[in-house]
Amino acid sequence: MDVSQLLSSINVITSSGQLATADPQQRAQLSRACDQLKSLCESPLEKTIQLLFAGHQAIAIRLAIDLKLFDVITSRSSEASDGIFTLQHVLADVKADPKLILRIMKFLASMGILEQPSTDTFKPTAFASAYVSASPLSAAVIHFTHFLTFISRLPEYFDTKGWKNPENLEDSPFSFALGTQSRYFDYLSSKPYYQTAFNTVMASSYRRSEKNWFDFFPVEEKLKLENPSDVLLVDVGGCQGEDLYTFKKKFPNLPGRLVLQDLPHVIEAGKIPNGIEGQGYDFFDEQPVKNARAYYLRNVLHDWPDKQVVEILSRVREAMNSQSLLLVEEKAMPETDVPLMAAVGDMSMMVSFSAAERTKKEYECLFNQAGLRLTGFWKPEDASEMQPALFEATLF
Template sequence: MSSVNLTDLTSQIESVAASATDFQVNEADRKRLLQACDQLRKKLESPFEFTLRTIFAGYPAIALRLGIDMKLFDAVAQHTESSGGGTATLSQLAETTKADPLLVSRIMRFLSALGIFDEIKQDVYASTPLAAAYISSSPLSAAVIHVTHFLMVLTQLPAYFQEKGWQNPNNVLDGPFQYATKTKSHYFDFLAGEPYYQQAFNTVMTISHRRQGQNWFDFFPVEEKLGGVVDESDVLLVDVGGSQGGDIIAFQKRFPHLRGRLVLQDLPVVIEAIQERELPARIEPQGYDFFEPQTVTGARAYYLRTVLHDWPDAQARQILARIREAMAPDSLLLINETLLPESKIALSSAQADLTMMVSFASLERTQAQFERLLNESGFDLVKVWMPQGFTASSAELASQATLLEARLKASLE
């Protein structure tokens, strides 16, 4: 730092920030700049500042959640659009949300301090581009609802681990989520009875699919590996636990010429909801519980996308066992999951892993953990396929699709 003119550096940063509205930058450079700013903050931040920022990190998330639940973002949008001056007053917001004016004032004060609203003067607010991201129809508002629900569980982790003797959770019906919510239900069963959280969860899953870097078939040799199906009645690909069908629909669009049937499987309640909208004619929706015997046998490939990270090893082995029992000797198992580096993982990956712990008593896995899981389940890991330029040690790998190709162990064929 001694060789850097801090006055000049500060002036440059302030100049860039002041002109941010006209600041044009491509996505790759934008991410590099954000990363550089974060590295600089880590260098400058004192232990006291780090502690304050960390222990109060949940407050902005809860403020966002309160604003969403109260529909404050909708109210501000409504009044700023209808008013000639593009502003909303405290009295208008309190009347629209039917909330205590003092409560509205305190939440708007917090959201303005975050830069989400612009407090023009006392009790008068203008919207910002960021505020539009949290109106009720925005998928980001669903993300806030989904993730803040886990904050209650996170706060109970110290008590949970003290009671459990500091043992890693591995029981899907007796994990941190059940401890915090005083239930014996699995998280997915809980969602089924909570439409507000179920809808948020479903929306977040579609966001996750859209934000994934490359599709798995962008870097996996599909024609070479899956092109051997010769009879249209044979099954080319089974998407097990495929949710809304985003992956298999994209696959069908990319490879319409490949012969064979495409099967989308998920729980009947999920499949029934999908059938309310049209799927491509070639894709066969099928209600199925992946803990039960697999109903499609001898498919060319069985595909799991972000299924196994929802389950501890014991249940993951059961899921894999049902697929193994249905496979032909030449069938492939394709697993599309986040692959954690063995060390120095990104903060976002550590957060994802902790989310799996608190919600499912499960985990994000490293390549070594996947190899062990597959070996215990009767499979050999053939290869890990990744986008060009990424390796198993890439800290950024969690934002990319990673495909594990596995086959039946020779002794089980």
């Protein structure tokens, strides 16, 4: 097929409506194929322009979100049979300069989020409703555009620090950007708007794995207890207990106690599900639950530099006996061909905490430093690049 035939085929597909019936997996495959095709077609100049001005587009969406413009657009367009609304319709509900609102909406139209049939009329595309206030995607825009504030200072940070890899929690790129020794989570707690956005993003279904760890880990073979009064599983840093609750629903007859641990204020503020014991605990302190069959940490270690990771693991190791397992669920970075979103996650951990997304070898090294031996590495065969792995470790 020559280029003209390929172009003709693409135009036929995009104008035929065939993609409307594609399922999510097919859409993802097509999107990746389109990305590969685009990378072969664009010049270095075109690639650079796309990268440089991506921030402008993100900020344009952020401005509209802060103004609750998408809420108004969705409401107003639903009142018209053709979905078209005017600038005057928006002005009644958005308190901002009309000229500014018009500029923002024109920008959104250039991005394909709105259509602009005439000078002062607009129509939302399918993307517009994704950014209403109740959407987790709007929270993601707030969170990540705010995070650009810190990322933009990386060149200065590394120039000042002699281009050394960040390894000190008290001297992170985040603290440098803010000119303080405040830690990222402490800072967020003082900024309700950004804390709310962060919490929404962290709790979003978009972040949940395709499969739970106990869907591909041999639970009934590995987690056996004879005495139901013994502790079966401790979820260390488990927030509100969603993972333990889902685990209990899948294995209702598995003997043993389930213990949820997090900071005292998290446990006190939450509604702990029935059948799960809540316990206030800081994972840098001595582990109060001794000799449990398994200790589980999900997305904990990537928030910390190597030194603190070893400390956290050591506290668990001190509480384990020869029958205990440590189960750690984290993304395992590939040694080569790192996916873009994995690289983005790694940079985010570096900026926020002087931490990292790590490879299997790097985690194994940290386990060894804490006196633990990696005995298993579990991941579904059909797992996507975003599916975390489950590391299994025991005492040496």
